[in-house]
Each structure stands twice: as C-alpha cells, then as structure tokens.
Amino acid sequence: MSTLGGNVLTLADWAKRLDPDGKTPSIAELLSQTNEILDDMLFKQGNLETGDRVTIRTGLPTVAWRLLNQGVQPSKSTTAQVDYSCGMLEAYSEVDKDLAELNGNTAAFRLSEAQAFIESMNQEMAATTFYGNSSVAPEEFTGLAVNYSSLSADNASHIIPGGGVGADNSSVWLVCWGPNSVYGIFPKGSKAGLMHEDLGLVTVETTAGIAGNRMRAYQDHWQWKCGVSVKDWRYAVRIPNIDISNLVGKSSAADLIELMIKAIHRIPNLGMGKPVFYMNRSCFQMLDIQFRDALISGAGLRADNIEGKVQYSFRGIPIRKCDALLETEAVVS
Numbered sequence: 001m002s003t004l005g006g007n008v009l010t011l012a013d014w015a016k017r018l019d020p021d022g023k024t025p026s027i028a029e030l031l032s033q034t035n036e037i038l039d040d041m042l043f044k045q046g047n048l049e050t051g052d053r054v055t056i057r058t059g060l061p062t063v064a065w066r067l068l069n070q071g072v073q074p075s076k077s078t079t080a081q082v083d084y085s086c087g088m089l090e091a092y093s094e095v096d097k098d099l100a101e102l103n104g105n106t107a108a109f110r111l112s113e114a115q116a117f118i119e120s121m122n123q124e125m126a127a128t129t130f131y132g133n134s135s136v137a138p139e140e141f142t143g144l145a146v147n148y149s150s151l152s153a154d155n156a157s158h159i160i161p162g163g164g165v166g167a168d169n170s171s172v173w174l175v176c177w178g179p180n181s182v183y184g185i186f187p188k189g190s191k192a193g194l195m196h197e198d199l200g201l202v203t204v205e206t207t208a209g210i211a212g213n214r215m216r217a218y219q220d221h222w223q224w225k226c227g228v229s230v231k232d233w234r235y236a237v238r239i240p241n242i243d244i245s246n247l248v249g250k251s252s253a254a255d256l257i258e259l260m261i262k263a264i265h266r267i268p269n270l271g272m273g274k275p276v277f278y279m280n281r282s283c284f285q286m287l288d289i290q291f292r293d294a295l296i297s298g299a300g301l302r303a304d305n306i307e308g309k310v311q312y313s314f315r316g317i318p319i320r321k322c323d324a325l326l327e328t329e330a331v332v333s
Contacts, residue, residue, distance in 0.1 A: 034321045039320075040318075043185065044179055045187075050187060052227070054231040055081050086227035088224075089121055092220065093113055095113065096215060097218060110220070129228055132228075141226065144230070144236060155234075159238050160239045162239055163242075164242055164243030169240060169327075169328075171241075172278065173277065176267055178235065185228065186225050195223050197221040201219075253286045254286075257290055260314055276317065277318065287312075
C-alpha cells in the first residue's frame with residue numbers, strides 16, 4: 001500500500017484535459033524539449049551489476065633497434081581500470097480510479113499522463129548525460145561534463161575554450177559514439193531503456209483530509225537504469241565557455257565553425273564510431289546564421305531535407321539540437 005500525496009491529478013486537472021465533447025484532448029506539450037542525443041546514444045550492457053568496468057592502456061612497451069649479437073631489454077605495456085556506475089531513474093503515477101474512469105476514457109486519460117512522465121524522464125536523462133555528478137549526488141551517474149572539466153587535466157587537449165569569461169556560458173560537444181569509445185550503459189543482467197510497468201488497481205493511503213484514509217487508484221511505475229561510459233576519452237571533445245550574451249550578433253559571437261573544425265581534428269579516427277555534434281538552441285541559431293554565410297562561401301556545411309525535415313551536418317557529421325545543454329555554465333579553466 002502506498003501514500004497518495006499532493007503530486008497527483010485532481011478533478012480540476014481532469015477538467016482541463018477534456019474537449020468540449022467530453023473526450024481526452026491531444027495535449028500541447030509546452031514543456032517538451034528537443035534532446036536528440038537520446039536518438040544517437042549507443043547502449044551496451046555493462047560488465048558489472050552496478051555499471052561498467054573499462055580497461056585503459058596507460059603506457060606502451062619500450063622498443064629498441066638492435067645490432068647483431070646484441071639483445072634488447074624486455075618491456076611491457078601498462079593499463080588501468082576505471083569503473084563507471086549506473087543510476088536508477090524512477091517514477092510512480094497514481095490516479096484515483098473514479099477520476100480516471102470518468103466518461104469512460106480511462107485508457108486515453110492514463111496514456112496522456114504517461115506521455116508526460118516519459119517526457120520528464122527523457123529530459124532528466126539528457127541533462128544527467130551531460131551534467132550528472134555522482135560525487136555530489138550519489139544517486140546519479142557521472143555525465144560527460146565532469147570528465148571534461150579542467151584545462152589542467154590529462155584530457156585538456158579535448159577541451160577547446162570558446163572565449164567566454166562570464167557565468168552565462170554554454171558548451172558544444174562532439175561525441176563519437178561507439179563500443180570502444182563512448183557509450184551508454186545499463187547494469188549487467190538488466191534491461192536497456194525506459195521500462196514501464198502497469199500495476200493496475202491498487203489501494204493507496206491518502207494524505208489529504210483524514211490521515212490514513214484509503215482509496216483505489218490506477219498505478220504506473222517507470223524505471224530507467226542507465227549511465228555513461230567514457231572508455232576512450234579521445235573520442236569526445238567539449239567546446240565550453242561559449243558566451244551566450246555574445247551570440248546576439250555575428251561580430252561578437254564565438255566562431256562556432258572554427259571551433260567545430262578544431263574539435264574534429266582532436267578525434268583520432270572518426271571511423272571508430274558515430275560522431276555527432278550537440279548544441280542548444282542559442283548556439284544552433286548563431287550557427288545557422290554563420291551557416292548561411294559559410295554556404296555562400298562554399299564551406300563544408302550542409303542542410304539536407306531528409307523525410308521532410310531539415311537536418312544539418314558539417315563535413316559529414318550530423319549536428320543535433322539539445323535543450324539539456326545549459327546557458328548558465330561556469331567558466332571551464
């Protein structure tokens with residue numbers, strides 16, 4: 001038996017979801033976001049019950065030229081192991097039985113609520129993929145930004161500052177998704193992706209009115225066990241410190257095309273996986289403006305119409321819009 005709190009649907013919520021003819025309407029999802037990273041991210045089963053352990057080569061063996069009748073010293077390579085953990089993203093929905101069954105639209109009403117839960121979990125997953133930090137919030141998994149957060153770290157060559165110095169910065173990312181580079185993970189022995197369980201009618205304890213009251217409610221459960229494994233840090237590049245306030249005009253904006261060119265040349269082998277650029281709407285808008293000028297001058301940018309949708313690419317690498325990327329990032333130094 002569970003407790004039904006204040007975050008549940010009321011009659012007022014129900015009334016707002018009915019068309020004049022009493023049917024459940026198609027809701028305008030004003031809170032929905034575009035996070036195309038979830039369409040590209042490759043997932044594989046981790047080798048641990050809690051995540052994934054990767055082995056990284058940290059040193060090569062010593063080799064030498066030799067003369068006849070003279071030997072060389074034996075040597076060996078060195079390796080290190082890094083563990084990447086998964087988190088459990090979870091949610092419950094509970095709707096009063098009689099409320100859901102009003103006008104006989106139970107299934108449609110529950111579906112409309114399910115769509116909101118799926119959108120919320122997608123947004124949280126996308127945000128955590130970039131900004132999760134298990135050392136600060138142990139329940140989360142560690143995202144990409146933590147791995148590319150210091151210009152004095154060993155992977156500083158894969159952090160290309162965009163010139164911003166204030167507190168209104170964003171980042172553009174180039175990620176090469178692949179089983180030996182960067183990929184999403186789910187725990188060993190579990191299932192990949194967002195899982196939904198229809199728990200049907202259950203008895204819940206209400207918190208409104210008299211404590212301990214009980215009622216029948218439809219209950220749904222969502223769960224997503226996931227994480228990110230950066231097996232080879234050379235296959236992701238972060239372009240941080242892009243000053244959002246400077247994107248109002250071409251003269252003050254960061255040269256996104258030049259920064260993206262630099263990012264491409266940091267990736268050792270683009271054929272190792274699926275390379276994709278990610279940026280938020282503000283950066284995408286300025287890139288589109290720079291795009292236009294570059295198209296006129298014959299640069300390597302393209303805008304193709306694929307299945308009725310304009311899709312941008314740069315030198316064959318797709319460019320995706322990702323609302324999860326913030327405009328309030330601190331300077332990476």
